[in-house]
Amino acid sequence: MDIYGWVQLALFMALLGLSAKPIGLHIGRVLEADGKTFLDRGLKPVERGLYRILRVDPGSEQDWKRYTLSLLVFSLAGLLFTYAILRLQHILPLNPQKLGPVRPDLAFNTAVSFASNTNWQNYAGEMTLSYFSQMTGLVFQNFVSAAAGIAAAAALVRGIARHSAKTVGNFWVDLVRVNLYLLLPICVVYSLFLGSQGVVQNFKPYITARPIEATAAPSPETAPAGQTIAQGPAASQIAIKMLGTNGGGFFNANAAHPYENPTPLSNFIQMLSIFLIPSGLTYYLGRKVRNQKHGWTVWSAMALLFLAGVLFCWKAESDGNPRWAELGVSRTLGNMEGKEVRFGAFDSALFASVTTAASCGAVNAMPDSFTPLGGFVPLFNIQMGEVVFGGVGSGLYGMLIFVVLAVFLTGLMVGRTPEYLGKKIDSYDVKVSVLALVILIFSILGFSAWAAVSPWGKAALGNAGPHGLSEILYAYSSGTGNNGSAFAGFNGNIVRLNITLALAMLFGRFLMLVPVMALAGNLAKKKRLPPSGADFPVGGLMFTLILMATVLIIGALTFFPALALGPVVEHFVMTGSSILY
Amino acid sequence: MKIWLSELLTSFRAIIGLAVIVCGIYPASVWLLNRALFPAKSGGSLIQRDGRVVGSWLIAQAFVEPRYFHPRPSAAGSGYDASRSGGTNLGPTSKTLVKTVGRRAAQYREENELPQDALVPADAVTSSGSGLDPHISPENARLQAGRVARARGVPEEKILEQVKAYTEGRTLGIIGQPRVNIMKLNLALDGVHDVGR
Numbered sequence: 192m193d194i195y196g197w198v199q200l201a202l203f204m205a206l207l208g209l210s211a212k213p214i215g216l217h218i219g220r221v222l223e224a225d226g227k228t229f230l231d232r233g234l235k236p237v238e239r240g241l242y243r244i245l246r247v248d249p250g251s252e253q254d255w256k257r258y259t260l261s262l263l264v265f266s267l268a269g270l271l272f273t274y275a276i277l278r279l280q281h282i283l284p285l286n287p288q289k290l291g292p293v294r295p296d297l298a299f300n301t302a303v304s305f306a307s308n309t310n311w312q313n314y315a316g317e318m319t320l321s322y323f324s325q326m327t328g329l330v331f332q333n334f335v336s337a338a339a340g341i342a343a344a345a346a347l348v349r350g351i352a353r354h355s356a357k358t359v360g361n362f363w364v365d366l367v368r369v370n371l372y373l374l375l376p377i378c379v380v381y382s383l384f385l386g387s388q389g390v391v392q393n394f395k396p397y398i399t400a401r402p403i404e405a406t407a408a409p410s411p412e413t414a415p416a417g418q419t420i421a422q423g424p425a426a427s428q429i430a431i432k433m434l435g436t437n438g439g440g441f442f443n444a445n446a447a448h449p450y451e452n453p454t455p456l457s458n459f460i461q462m463l464s465i466f467l468i469p470s471g472l473t474y475y476l477g478r479k480v481r482n483q484k485h486g487w488t489v490w491s492a493m494a495l496l497f498l499a500g501v502l503f504c505w506k507a508e509s510d511g512n513p514r515w516a517e518l519g520v521s522r523t524l525g526n527m528e529g530k531e532v533r534f535g536a537f538d539s540a541l542f543a544s545v546t547t548a549a550s551c552g553a554v555n556a557m558p559d560s561f562t563p564l565g566g567f568v569p570l571f572n573i574q575m576g577e578v579v580f581g582g583v584g585s586g587l588y589g590m591l592i593f594v595v596l597a598v599f600l601t602g603l604m605v606g607r608t609p610e611y612l613g614k615k616i617d618s619y620d621v622k623v624s625v626l627a628l629v630i631l632i633f634s635i636l637g638f639s640a641w642a643a644v645s646p647w648g649k650a651a652l653g654n655a656g657p658h659g660l661s662e663i664l665y666a667y668s669s670g671t672g673n674n675g676s677a678f679a680g681f682n683g684n685i686v687r688l689n690i691t692l693a694l695a696m697l698f699g700r701f702l703m704l705v706p707v708m709a710l711a712g713n714l715a716k717k718k719r720l721p722p723s724g725a726d727f728p729v730g731g732l733m734f735t736l737i738l739m740a741t742v743l744i745i746g747a748l749t750f751f752p753a754l755a756l757g758p759v760v761e762h763f764v765m766t767g768s769s770i771l772y
Numbered sequence: 773m774k775i776w777l778s779e780l781l782t783s784f785r786a787i788i789g790l791a792v793i794v795c796g797i798y799p800a801s802v803w804l805l806n807r808a809l810f811p812a813k814s815g816g817s818l819i820q821r822d823g824r825v826v827g828s829w830l831i832a833q834a835f836v837e838p839r840y841f842h843p844r845p846s847a848a849g850s851g852y853d854a855s856r857s858g859g860t861n862l863g864p865t866s867k868t869l870v871k872t873v874g875r876r877a878a879q880y881r882e883e884n885e886l887p888q889d890a891l892v893p894a895d896a897v898t899s900s901g902s903g904l905d906p907h908i909s910p911e912n913a914r915l916q917a918g919r920v921a922r923a924r925g926v927p928e929e930k931i932l933e934q935v936k937a938y939t940e941g942r943t944l945g946i947i948g949q950p951r952v953n954i955m956k957l958n959l960a961l962d963g964v965h966d967v968g969r
Contacts, residue, residue: 198946237793244789245782261779268783272791317855327795331787334794363782370790375798386806389830392814393803397855400818400827403958404835420828420854422816426806427799444848444857447901449830450816455948511894512864518874519881521891524909524949528869528898529859532844532907535949557859557901560869658863680861764865771867 192509196537199459200501203541204494206463207470211490214467215474221372222345222475224249224364234371241367252358255712258346259705261362262339266306266701269335274302276328277320286321287396293319300689305332307700308340308582310432310439310552310675311692313684317421317442322394329439330428337435337468338369340584343704344472347588350711351612352479354719359711373468374434381430381464389453392426425450433464436582438552438675446542446555447531455533458555462542465551469580472587480612484730489590492738496579497548500568505540507565513766526565529557540565543676547572550582552675559653559662559678563762566678570665570758573672574750575742576631582673585700588707590742592624594729595710597741599624601727610726613719620713623706630706632749634671634698638691639664639753647687653680656772657764661757666692668750671699819955821964828854829955832906838883839923840958841908841916844895845876848903859901873897884919907951910939924961934960 220226242249253261276283277298281291293301297313304311305328314320320329342365349359386392398420425441429451432438438445446452452461470490477486509525516522525536534542539556546553547569558569572579578590595611599621602609609616642648642663652659662681669676670692677683683692720726728734764770806814817829827833832843834852849856862869876897881890893912913935921928938957942948959965 195942195946202946241786241789245785247782257775260775261782264776264779265783265786268780268787272787315856315858317857326799327791330799331791331795335790363786366786367790370794375794378798379802382802383805383809386802386810386814389813389817391816392799392806393816395815398816398818398825398828400825400833402833403821403826403962404833404837404840418827418831418833418852418854420816420818420831421857424799424803426814427802430802431794442857442902444859444902444904447859447905448857449902449904449906453830455943459943459947514864514870515873515894518870518877519889519891520873520877520897521893521911524894526864527894527900528862528864528873529901530898531900531902531905532895532909532951533905533948538948555901557861559861559863560859562864566863653861654863654866656865658865661863678861678863679858680863761863761865770865771870772863772865 192505196505199537200541203459203463204498207466210467211470211474214471215478218373218468218471218475219478221368222365224361224368228372230372230376238367238371245363245367247361247363249361249364252361254357255346255350255359255708255715258359258362259708262343262704263701265362265366266336266339269332270302270306273305273328273332274298276324277301280321280324283321283323285323285326285394287394288321290319290321296686296689297684300693303693303696304675305329305437305439306336307673307696308336308435308437308550308585309670309673309696309700310437311670311677311683311696312439312443312445312675313689313692315443316440317423322423325428325441326424330431333428333431333435333437333439334370334374335366337374337431337437337583338366340582341369341373341468341472342366342584343707344584344587347591347707347711348476348479350715351591353715354614354717356715359715374431377434378427378430381434382426384460385426385429385457388457389450390426390429390457391422391450392424393422394424395422397421432553433461433551434467436465436469436549436551438546440553446553447557452555455538458534458538458542461553462545465545465549465553466580468583469549469586472584476587482612482730485612488730488735489594489738492735492742493579493590495735496575496739496742497544500548500572500579501541501544504544504565504568505537507562508540509536510562512562526560526562529560531556543569544572546676547674548577548579548581550577550585550672550674552669554676557679558676559680563758563765566661567754567758569676570661570668571747571754573668573674574635575746576628577672577674578742578746585673592627592707593738593741593746595620595624596745597734597738598727598729600741601737610720612729613722613726614714614717615720620710623709623713627703627706628745630698630702631671634695635668635750636753638667638695642667642691647685651682651685651688653682654772657757657761658772661761664753664757667695670695673699819959819964827955829953830906831904832954835954835958837923838919840961841913841920841954843954844905844908845897845899846903847899852904854904857902857904859903860899884915886915906953906955908954910935910950910952913939913952913957920961
């Protein structure tokens with residue numbers, strides 16, 4: 192743990208904190224149907240055109256049920272759209288490698304994965320998908336699933352901010368405005384930056400290079416004539432992949448691939464861009480509910496949980512693997528298996544923490560090859576519910592579920608009716624909040640347990656021993672949490688796993704959304720109580736600590752027995768024995 | 773039922789409207805802009821030699837001859853296959869991994885004529901995440917310099933000078949790790965230089 196890492200971490204947190212206000216203010220303007228932004232001059236006609244195509248009146252609003260229905264039906268339609276493209280890619284354009292149609296179960300898994308903002312990669316980009324499939328089938332979902340998440344969070348924040356109201360916004364207006372005014376402009380600038388660093392953007396067939404060394408003949412079956420180098424329109428896809436916390440790589444190796452993440456600077460900006468919108472949304476929350484201190488309190492709870500994870504992971508990865516000492520391998524660089532030299536232990540640990548705290552799931556190093564405790568952190572981050580900044584939108588609404596529960600628990604402890612920002616929290620609110628969490632827990636532990644005792648689950652393992660259990664647990668946590676990163680030795684590309692993982696992703700996204708929207712609707716229609724002076728303050732250090740404790744106790748403790756059998760056992764095996772698997 | 777149907781129709785209209793923008797206009801404009809501003813980079817940072825493409829500055833290639841610096845081990849396809857990127861995904865308690873690392877460390881010492889108790893840099897014996905990592909650590913490069921010098925029949929200082937010239941530091945002094953790009957270094961030894969540098 193060297194000084195460079197500490198300075199870089201400080202810089203990262205400082206930039207994140209400084210960006211929260213400007214981006215939060217911009218999000219606030221985007222999420223008002225008649226909000227004005229500096230982009231209006233160019234984009235207002237496009238926005239009006241889209242409303243005309245959709246036949247939507249931007250002045251009208253929806254109640255929570257209609258809003259949810261629009262969101263669900265749109266996601267389903269989008270899923271079919273992506274599925275169709277993947278199945279038909281052999282007859283669609285931009286397929287210079289003449290790749291065949293994607294197998295039905297894999298296409299289903301991939302379509303669900305992108306529609307739910309998960310981006311689990313059972314496919315390997317450069318071997319499976321045509322340029323058209325990537326650019327259309329996947330990029331479409333990268334934009335709209337991110338926008339749908341932000342829309343749902345906006346609906347919940349409106350529910351909290353409004354009183355005696357029937358409606359929570361208009362899904363179609365939110366969808367259009369978030370895409371046009373928030374995601375698209377940032378992505379254009381961002382993809383140019385990525386291009387300047389070396390990320391490819393072209394439609395050329397794969398290039399066959401004659402190797403520099405005459406004797407270097409890589410693989411006789413794949414590239415007898417030389418090195419085949421995959422190409423493609425990657426820059427435009429990677430920009431939205433990071434900004435929308437999607438995480439599905441253009442290439443199989445994701446952000447470890449030099450074409451996808453060529454320099455330490457591109458890596459730094461990619462990490463920052465994952466957190467940009469989730470962090471800005473906490474400012475938006477504070478502003479909407481007219482309690483900026485509450486917004487910053489939520490931000491601080493997230494930041495502290497995040498830092499704890501980063502330091503833990505960094506320490507484990509820079510300590511490396513003790514078994515290598517006896518092999519005469521230096522440990523000064525830390526654990527380098529599955530890592531790139533340009534990133535090293537620190538940037539890999541930071542990236543892994545960012546990508547799992549948010550529900551991004553991009554990886555710049557292979558988490559499966561992390562040390563047991565280094566791999567524990569990403570897994571734990573996902574199991575906390577990805578509320579540490581979290582996915583775009585989903586992070587905020589996930590955290591607000593915990594806020595409601597924290598308010599409820601403190602109310603119980605002091606024997607007072609729980610109130611949140613001037614509204615009574617009643618049993619309906621608590622029920623739907625708990626329901627949202629229980630769905631995640633059942634999906635993760637239920638599917639993991641099923642896979643762990645089934646031949647098809649065990650057949651997919653890439654590692655034996657406790658590490659194998661970690662692989663299964665990671666897969667269903669990542670799927671349910673809509674993260675998408677993987678302990679990738681686990682081969683999920685078989686029919687049963689494609690289906691069960693897709694179900695986990697659907698449950699994690701859409702079954703959680705319904706209770707969240709119900710909470711939004713119920714909060715919106717409540718009357719605001721006059722301030723009594725006795726209500727519990729939701730800003731400040733005390734609430735930060737209570738919120739963190741709630742996340743840890745309710746969100747993560749559930750998983751502790753399973754974690755103890757996976758990464759924790761493996762850690763003691765690695766450090767205290769000579770057993771290998 | 774009627775509501776469902778109307779939502780479904782709106783969804784399809786939204787898909788068409790948005791897809792034209794985010795899947796058509798957006799990537800196409802990024803393509804045109806990147807091609808105009810960064811033609812070499814957006815095209816894959818390819819290396820031309822005698823009019824033929826011999827690789828990419830960003831993608832490691834197999835080097836086994838002693839007169840070249842060797843890249844990190846690769847798990848991409850059957851090695852350095854830039855159409856099958858990926859790592860080994862072997863965990864820290866994997867027998868296969870520990871055995872492989874031990875074997876590579878012994879081989880590294882032998883190739884570079886290092887003493888039996890010399891510590892081998894971790895990057896020299898582990899596979900990268902992408903299998904295409906073009907970089908090695910400066911320590912790894914220095915340890916290989918002697919072998920390269922002997923194979924080329926030049927003094928080791930000359931090679932070390934090149935290693936130093938091709939060592940990239942941390943960005944802004946703090947971000948990332950010091951590293952040596954073996955594609956650049958090996959081609960510089962052959963007298964070919966990265967024009968984009």
